[in-house]
Amino acid sequence: MRPRLLAGWFLGACAGPPPEGGGAAAPGDSGGESAGFLAFPLAEREPFQTVLGVDHDPTVQEPGIDQLTCLDHHGRSFPHCYDEHDGTDYILHGGFEAMDAGSVAILAAADGVVAAAEDGHYDRCHGSLETMSVDCDGHDGIANSVILEHEGGWRTLYWHMMEGSVAVAVGQAVRRGEVLGRVGSSGFSTQPHLHFELQAADGTPVDPYAGPESQPESWWCDQGELDALPGDCP
Ligand SMILES: [Zn+2]
Numbered sequence: 001m002r003p004r005l006l007a008g009w010f011l012g013a014c015a016g017p018p019p020e021g022g023g024a025a026a027p028g029d030s031g032g033e034s035a036g037f038l039a040f041p042l043a044e045r046e047p048f049q050t051v052l053g054v055d056h057d058p059t060v061q062e063p064g065i066d067q068l069t070c071l072d073h074h075g076r077s078f079p080h081c082y083d084e085h086d087g088t089d090y091i092l093h094g095g096f097e098a099m100d101a102g103s104v105a106i107l108a109a110a111d112g113v114v115a116a117a118e119d120g121h122y123d124r125c126h127g128s129l130e131t132m133s134v135d136c137d138g139h140d141g142i143a144n145s146v147i148l149e150h151e152g153g154w155r156t157l158y159w160h161m162m163e164g165s166v167a168v169a170v171g172q173a174v175r176r177g178e179v180l181g182r183v184g185s186s187g188f189s190t191q192p193h194l195h196f197e198l199q200a201a202d203g204t205p206v207d208p209y210a211g212p213e214s215q216p217e218s219w220w221c222d223q224g225e226l227d228a229l230p231g232d233c234p
């Protein structure tokens with residue numbers, strides 16, 4: 001049991017911010033068109049073949065061996081998700097070596113305004129076998145991050161960026177595809193990855209992926225085939 005936990009935990013441990021408050025309709029959710037308004041938020045696809053999604057299983061497990069119990073949008077368990085995960089993790093293949101080689105740019109998934117931006121925090125947090133938690137080598141463990149606000153009050157959250165990479169400031173208008181920062185391992189993160197999260201205006205996390213355990217319509221412009229990474233917007 002324990003090795004399974006360790007493997008799973010090291011693959012995905014990650015925590016975004018707590019939900020906030022608000023309330024409104026989604027962009028493009030009237031008129032019968034696709035509601036999707038999100039483009040894939042990374043400048044490359046090949047290094048991100050490992051994806052851990054939103055947990056749709058309402059059960060909250062005790063800390064320990066059951067924490068991998070989850071259901072992703074398609075109804076699959078770990079390693080497609082993990083317990084109580086509100087976002088989607090795109091794991092950078094090659095880890096810290098790939099990060100040190102330049103990492104990968106994180107892009108705005110849709111047009112919006114920067115609602116929050118945080119930088120200046122240690123970006124080499126990693127998993128510790130001793131404590132079974134995240135170790136930031138004595139640093140504060142706060143994530144470098146960006147939150148964008150979109151039409152209708154929807155928000156997208158980009159977590160765990162490299163220190164010094166955040167390229168936008170609060171109040172700045174950004175276009176879809178604009179660079180926000182680079183993939184790192186700041187905050188509660190065991191390895192370099194992007195935690196991408198969609199929140200409705202009331203702060204409720206929403207899985208952008210459609211599926212039998214999720215909503216029938218995708219919030220991606222082009223969700224693509226199962227296990228393919230989402231595409232861009234027209
Ligand atoms: Zn995550």
